[in-house]
Amino acid sequence: MSQTKRQRVLITGASSGIGLQLVHDYAAAGWEVLASGRNADKLDDSCGAVAAQLLVADSSDRDAVLSTFADIGELDLAILNAGTCEYIDDARHFDSALFKRVIDTNLNGTAYCLEALLPQLPRGSRIALMSSTSTLLPFSRAEAYGASKAAMDYLANSLRIDLRRHGIAVSLIRPCFVDTPLTARNTFAMPGIISVARASAIIRRQLARGRDEINFTRPFVAFLRLVAWLPSALNNRLQGGKQRL
Numbered sequence: 001m002s003q004t005k006r007q008r009v010l011i012t013g014a015s016s017g018i019g020l021q022l023v024h025d026y027a028a029a030g031w032e033v034l035a036s037g038r039n040a041d042k043l044d045d046s047c048g049a050v051a052a053q054l055l056v057a058d059s060s061d062r063d064a065v066l067s068t069f070a071d072i073g074e075l076d077l078a079i080l081n082a083g084t085c086e087y088i089d090d091a092r093h094f095d096s097a098l099f100k101r102v103i104d105t106n107l108n109g110t111a112y113c114l115e116a117l118l119p120q121l122p123r124g125s126r127i128a129l130m131s132s133t134s135t136l137l138p139f140s141r142a143e144a145y146g147a148s149k150a151a152m153d154y155l156a157n158s159l160r161i162d163l164r165r166h167g168i169a170v171s172l173i174r175p176c177f178v179d180t181p182l183t184a185r186n187t188f189a190m191p192g193i194i195s196v197a198r199a200s201a202i203i204r205r206q207l208a209r210g211r212d213e214i215n216f217t218r219p220f221v222a223f224l225r226l227v228a229w230l231p232s233a234l235n236n237r238l239q240g241g242k243q244r245l
Contacts, residue, residue, distance in 0.1 A: 013082030059109030123167030
């Protein structure tokens with residue numbers, strides 16, 4: 001009897017948060033999971049028991065990404081999830097080094113992964129880029145993080161047009177607040193925060209349905225879009241320079 005070939009998925013930022021949950025959930029569903037992270041020990045501890053392959057690379061290091069992801073074989077799905085968040089506390093004394101760190105990890109890191117993976121993706125495959133619902137509304141202190149994710153939106157939407165003729169689909173994922181080690185560092189209220197298990201379930205279900213855009217949760221997204229419709233002057237007064245993302 002012939003055996004059905006297992007579907008293969010690559011997940012970056014796999015050693016914690018949403019990425020880690022996705023690794024375990026896809027593995028439990030029978031997928032062959034390739035898990036990528038920058039810390040070998042942490043990646044092995046978190047994913048070693050379930051991932052078929054561990055790929056150690058700092059996504060902000062182009063040479064490391066190109067070397068690590070070379071010749072990994074065809075994938076059905078790649079979820080480029082690796083990212084970070086830092087806030088600019090004093091905009092008047094703009095921290096360009098902080099800005100560069102965030103852009104390098106969130107945006108340039110994604111570009112390096114695309115450079116390595118796209119030549120290997122077959123027709124019928126899908127690539128998913130991780131953005132944020134923060135792109136729907138400007139927030140105080142989020143100049144670096146928001147800029148990196150707003151660029152991710154444009155990147156995904158433009159890439160979708162150009163990859164269509166190659167039969168490669170592109171999904172843009174915009175999560176709300178998710179309870180992860182990254183958000184645990186926040187010192188402000190996070191309305192509508194959800195668990196990584198719920199986030200993973202939403203992402204996997206919507207990717208399986210072939211969604212181009214995955215925005216969640218609906219109430220939080222609806223609220224942000226409603227506020228975004230307000231005149232900018234009113235929105236600025238409401239935030240008052242004190243709003244915390």
